[in-house]
Amino acid sequence: xxxxxxxxxxxxxxxxxxxxxxxxxxxxxxxxxxxxxxxxxxxxxxxxxxxxxxxxxxxxxxxxxxxxxxxxxxxxxxxxxxxxxxxxxxxxxxxxxxxxxxxxxxxxxxxxxxxxxxxxxxxxxxxxxxxxxxxxxxxxxxxxxxxxxxxxxxxxxxxxxxxxxxxxxxxxxxxxxxxxxxxxxxxxxxxxxxxxxxxxxxxxxxxxxxxxxxxxxxxxxxxxxxxxxxxxxxxxxxxxxxxxxxxxxxxxxxxxxxxxxxxxxxxxxxxxxxxxxxxxxxxxx
Numbered sequence: 001x002x003x004x005x006x007x008x009x010x011x012x013x014x015x016x017x018x019x020x021x022x023x024x025x026x027x028x029x030x031x032x033x034x035x036x037x038x039x040x041x042x043x044x045x046x047x048x049x050x051x052x053x054x055x056x057x058x059x060x061x062x063x064x065x066x067x068x069x070x071x072x073x074x075x076x077x078x079x080x081x082x083x084x085x086x087x088x089x090x091x092x093x094x095x096x097x098x099x100x101x102x103x104x105x106x107x108x109x110x111x112x113x114x115x116x117x118x119x120x121x122x123x124x125x126x127x128x129x130x131x132x133x134x135x136x137x138x139x140x141x142x143x144x145x146x147x148x149x150x151x152x153x154x155x156x157x158x159x160x161x162x163x164x165x166x167x168x169x170x171x172x173x174x175x176x177x178x179x180x181x182x183x184x185x186x187x188x189x190x191x192x193x194x195x196x197x198x199x200x201x202x203x204x205x206x207x208x209x210x211x212x213x214x215x216x217x218x219x220x221x222x223x224x225x226x227x228x229x230x231x232x233x234x235x236x237x238x239x240x241x242x243x244x245x246x247x248x249x250x251x252x253x254x255x256x257x258x259x260x261x262x263x264x265x266x267x268x269x270x271x272x273x274x275x276x277x278x279x280x281x282x283x284x285x
Contacts, residue, residue, distance in 0.1 A: 034062040034126035038135035043110055048186045050140040052112045055120055059104045065125040066104055069096035070111055073119040073136060089130045092123040115141035142168035142178065146258055148282035150182050150189075154266045154274035155218075167260070167280060177209075177250075179280065187217035189228065191262065193250060197242055204254015208247050210238075211264050223268040231275060234265045246275075258282040 041054040069092045080088050099107045120135045144166045151162040170176035175193040182189045197208035211230035218226045231246035232238045240246045248262045265275035
């Protein structure tokens with residue numbers, strides 16, 4: 001009987017400890033230290049998801065003030081290596097933005113133009129105590145290879161004129177390219193080169209490419225958003241774009257060096273709008 005009572009007593013104590021633990025950080029005034037959690041969300045219409053992000057700062061009940069600083073991650077790392085984390089906390093307090101007191105519980109900010117790796121650091125303050133938290137955003141940075149004209153086929157039949165654009169390569173992935181803002185501002189067309197698939201014809205040496213599923217930013221009547229993808233993604237079979245006659249190619253040498261021929265399908269949720277070659281020709285230098 002004593003053993004049973006001991007077990008029951010231990011269970012009650014354990015339950016109380018668990019209950020107390022679960023309340024910490026969830027009830028105002030019951031938090032051990034100030035803390036802010038940072039969440040990231042994709043931006044909405046008109047933003048560039050490669051470089052823009054929505055951050056949400058959610059503070060616990062202990063936070064009296066909240067500051068945040070956004071800067072390249074390597075600059076933050078260099079500062080801490082030279083001066084220490086305590087000094088970096090002071091930097092966030094002195095150089096960062098302060099969250100309005102009425103919005104401490106949950107505050108959103110849209111950060112733009114973050115090409116590269118950026119650290120978003122929050123400093124949660126309570127009395128003389130400051131606790132840092134961090135979220136890292138990996139923005140894509142690009143280098144322009146050429147400027148030129150992108151000509152649509154399917155979309156031209158729907159009234160879209162050729163677009164002046166920049167053909168760019170990702171600074172961190174040499175096989176990732178894009179036609180910057182080719183559809184409209186904030187809506188680029190990305191392609192992925194397949195260096196293992198390279199051929200030569202009378203026009204030069206070319207590399208096959210894939211076109212992942214993407215949003216064009218356009219809509220088609222009541223059918224909603226127009227998407228774009230290569231035939232392999234449409235059919236669920238990569239062989240369509242490597243040996244099935246629906247290849248996209250990037251000429252890297254020869255008479256047509258710099259030209260691209262992109263075989264894509266445009267579609268809405270209800271079905272196919274058409275498929276054909278789009279093309280890109282760089283300006284003559």
